[in-house]
Amino acid sequence: MHTTLLLDMAADAAPDRLALGRMADGVTFDEVRNRARAGAAWLSDLGGDTVAFLGLNGPALAVAVFASGLLGKPFTPLNYRLTDADLNKLLARTAPSVAIVDEDMVGRLQPAEGVTVVTRGAFEAACLDEANRSRELAEVDPDIGVLLFTSGTTGEPKAAVLRHRNLTSYVISTVEFLGSEEHEAALVSVPAYHIAGISAVLTGVYGGRRTVHLPAFTPEIWVEEAAAEKVTHAMVVPTMLGRILDVLEKRGEHLPHLKALSYGGGRMPHPVIERALRILPHVDFVNAYGLTETSSTIAVLGPDDHREAMSSSDEAVRKRLGSVGRPLPTLEVEIRGPEGELLSAGQSGEIYVRGEQVSGEYLHKKAVQDDGWFATNDGGWMDDDGYLYVEGRLDDVIVRGGENISPGEIEDVLREHPQVADVAVLGLPDNEWGELVAAAVVTKDGDPSGDELAGWVKARLRSTKTPEVWEFREALPYNETGKLLRRQLKVEMTAAAKHPATV
Amino acid sequence: MELKPGSRWKSAVCDTEVVVVRAVKDPAQLECGGHPMVAHNGEKPAGLAISPEFSAGTQPGKRFADEVSGLEILATKGGAGSLSIDGRAIGAKEAKKLPASD
Numbered sequence: 001m002h003t004t005l006l007l008d009m010a011a012d013a014a015p016d017r018l019a020l021g022r023m024a025d026g027v028t029f030d031e032v033r034n035r036a037r038a039g040a041a042w043l044s045d046l047g048g049d050t051v052a053f054l055g056l057n058g059p060a061l062a063v064a065v066f067a068s069g070l071l072g073k074p075f076t077p078l079n080y081r082l083t084d085a086d087l088n089k090l091l092a093r094t095a096p097s098v099a100i101v102d103e104d105m106v107g108r109l110q111p112a113e114g115v116t117v118v119t120r121g122a123f124e125a126a127c128l129d130e131a132n133r134s135r136e137l138a139e140v141d142p143d144i145g146v147l148l149f150t151s152g153t154t155g156e157p158k159a160a161v162l163r164h165r166n167l168t169s170y171v172i173s174t175v176e177f178l179g180s181e182e183h184e185a186a187l188v189s190v191p192a193y194h195i196a197g198i199s200a201v202l203t204g205v206y207g208g209r210r211t212v213h214l215p216a217f218t219p220e221i222w223v224e225e226a227a228a229e230k231v232t233h234a235m236v237v238p239t240m241l242g243r244i245l246d247v248l249e250k251r252g253e254h255l256p257h258l259k260a261l262s263y264g265g266g267r268m269p270h271p272v273i274e275r276a277l278r279i280l281p282h283v284d285f286v287n288a289y290g291l292t293e294t295s296s297t298i299a300v301l302g303p304d305d306h307r308e309a310m311s312s313s314d315e316a317v318r319k320r321l322g323s324v325g326r327p328l329p330t331l332e333v334e335i336r337g338p339e340g341e342l343l344s345a346g347q348s349g350e351i352y353v354r355g356e357q358v359s360g361e362y363l364h365k366k367a368v369q370d371d372g373w374f375a376t377n378d379g380g381w382m383d384d385d386g387y388l389y390v391e392g393r394l395d396d397v398i399v400r401g402g403e404n405i406s407p408g409e410i411e412d413v414l415r416e417h418p419q420v421a422d423v424a425v426l427g428l429p430d431n432e433w434g435e436l437v438a439a440a441v442v443t444k445d446g447d448p449s450g451d452e453l454a455g456w457v458k459a460r461l462r463s464t465k466t467p468e469v470w471e472f473r474e475a476l477p478y479n480e481t482g483k484l485l486r487r488q489l490k491v492e493m494t495a496a497a498k499h500p501a502t503v
Numbered sequence: 504m505e506l507k508p509g510s511r512w513k514s515a516v517c518d519t520e521v522v523v524v525r526a527v528k529d530p531a532q533l534e535c536g537g538h539p540m541v542a543h544n545g546e547k548p549a550g551l552a553i554s555p556e557f558s559a560g561t562q563p564g565k566r567f568a569d570e571v572s573g574l575e576i577l578a579t580k581g582g583a584g585s586l587s588i589d590g591r592a593i594g595a596k597e598a599k600k601l602p603a604s605d
Contacts, residue, residue: 008579009564012563013563139544
């Protein structure tokens with residue numbers, strides 16, 4: 001089933017309902033379809049096998065997702081927060097392609113062979129052009145709906161493959177068709193290059209809910225928009241929530257229209273969610289755990305779970321606030337040990353998942369087993385009632401603010417510094433960001449400061465990849481075979497952060 | 504008729520359209536309004552009428568599952584006819600009440 005069928009269904013059944021944008025000047029479902037068809041017709045003249053997208057959130061994103069589906073070409077959103085060098089590398093990898101790019105990002109791009117760059121404005125105008133709107137589109141039978149670059153521990157980002165059948169399976173099994181009431185509105189501030197940003201487009205359309213996109217997040221703008229647009233549903237990454245709560249408290253704003261707030265993409269610190277439940281008692285909180293490779297959500301901690309956990313006197317139930325809830329009924333989840341053996345409740349291992357919405361595929365590489373089971377690379381365990389707890393990445397990827405950061409890349413850069421003899425980069429738990437980037441450094445021929453090394457990294461990678469915690473050591477821990485004992489280092493550094501040595 | 508996942512079918516006697524979500528174990532005939540459904544881009548045979556026995560109507564967005572054949576379908580467009588497999592009426596699945604996560 002194709003994602004464009006989701007739009008057709010909504011546009012056929014609720015053509016005049018607002019689909020995107022503000023109450024005052026939003027776009028109806030019927031109009032979204034018209035624009036997607038026009039956009040597809042226009043793009044079809046420009047060639048390429050993929051439609052890349054580099055830009056902020058907004059109605060054009062949703063239109064572009066469906067336009068590429070109508071064209072039968074994969075949609076590839078690119079991360080605008082990458083350095084220019086990394087961005088251009090990814091852009092080149094999309095070739096042959098057409099790239100829809102925000103006007104103020106065009107200047108960052110180098111010409112790439114096989115990539116035709118068009119501005120967002122040109123795409124938007126084409127979608128309104130009568131000539132394009134009346135063109136017939138060729139019949140297509142696309143397979144890949146979305147390609148999303150995702151970072152691993154080392155090396156170049158992999159392109160995660162999400163087929164139309166994975167995406168639609170996820171949508172139709174978790175969303176009731178036109179299940180949203182007409183007054184509902186969703187506020188989406190998760191960027192386009194995050195799987196949640198893409199699935200929000202699809203689930204919003206299928207559910208028949210108006211989606212307001214926030215191009216760039218600040219907690220003040222979020223609160224203002226949520227109030228002004230009478231937003232009923234919103235999704236945030238955990239780091240945004242704490243900052244939003246600060247603004248709400250400062251302004252005495254209670255967002256009376258807000259019915260549900262969902263979050264995911266990284267660890268939600270206990271103190272933050274508890275504070276949210278206290279400040280916004282009328283809001284249903286939902287923790288959604290998922291991965292790019294699983295078309296987003298595979299487990300949900302629902303509103304009742306949240307409230308029960310907050311008010312229970314049973315320790316095991318209270319603990320659930322730190323879980324990601326129970327797996328979706330359409331999926332199977334298992335915890336397996338290092339030999340692939342099935343583990344029982346309470347035992348820690350790797351989280352495996354199987355189901356229609358699971359892709360687990362990358363371009364040029366398959367990570368899903370022949371029997372459909374996908375190893376998530378997340379460590380975790382399940383309790384006796386089937387609540388899933390996620391302990392963190394097994395492959396040492398750092399998740400800071402909902403973003404995957406590869407320690408290997410930062411280590412490589414630091415090793416180039418003439419006074420760095422050895423280095424390990426890892427994530428340390430943090431209440432605001434989920435994890436902070438920390439570096440343990442062994443120096444030689446001098447004593448560079450943390451600030452100096454931070455400057456070195458920042459000049460070569462983007463600022464979110466710059467370590468914020470620096471520890472200088474005589475040596476890093478290795479085992480007999482020369483393998484860096486990251487886990488041990490992490491334990492030591494976490495303990496040290498809690499009990500900083502007094503000088 | 505080959506009821507592959509993702510294949511689309513339309514009613515011969517009303518506006519109902521469906522997409523196959525899960526395939527059948529054994530060959531089966533999908534019907535709407537009492538008549539075999541036609542491939543989405545195929546020709547509707549002329550002169551057929553809705554069978555009164557299968558005229559309860561179909562709502563878009565409803566999912567249907569038949570345990571006997573294993574077939575699961577999603578109605579993409581509503582119409583006056585109701586669905587059956589090999590003459591056996593199939594009912595809509597209960598809508599799942601999952602909390603909105605996206």
